[in-house]
Amino acid sequence: IHALRDQFSTPGVSSKKLLPAEIIGTGDGSFIIDRGSSDGIKKGNVVVVKDSLIGRVVEVSSHVSVVHLIIKGDVLLSAQTTKTQTVGVVKGTGDEMVFGNVVLADKLEKGDVVVTKGDVDKEGNGYPPHLVLGKITSVNKRASALFQAAEVRSLVDVSKLETIFVIVGN
Secondary structure (H helix, E strand, C coil), rough: CCCHHHHHHHCCCCHHHHHEEEEEEEEEEEECCCCCCHHHCCCCEEECCCCCEEEEEEEEECCEEEEECCCCCCCCEEEEEECCCCEEEEEECCEEEEEEEEEECCCCCCCCEEECCCCCCCCCCCCCCCCCCEEEEEEEECCCCCEEEEEEEEECCCHHHHEEEECCCC
16 A cells, blocks of 8 residues: 555656556566556566666566566666766666766766666657666776766665556557
8 A cells, every 4th residue: 555655646657657566476687567468568568666667577478477677687778867967878787787888078976866868669668768777876987998887776675575566558
């Protein structure tokens, strides 16, 4: 009940597009949820808790779906910082994320929040803008490198989640 109330009172994510789902299993960097195609879930749907991006639906059957977490190593998405508007690419490392491909001239600050830049296609698939990925915990900047990078830790402890929300529809 608290998760539902918190989710629907969070600004920024339209409550009309949210479908609550219970986590019924976990795997290597993934969740199994109790919703499937019969509930309107499609491969590629984005999964959130409040305004934080958790993952994306990668497999769907009629009553269950598999969600890959954004920290999983095969996830790559465009992002930016909220304070300095620095743009880069976030990649999962298995237990956290790296915000990379950031030019040396741009400013990265420890504690700055990283959000999705948005890469939704005309069918509505992709990551919407302004979903929180996490906070920068450290910055790796070397003058000899072409780019700098930062480690990013999610604001959500996924090990404690029971209910998540799938963004469905356009």
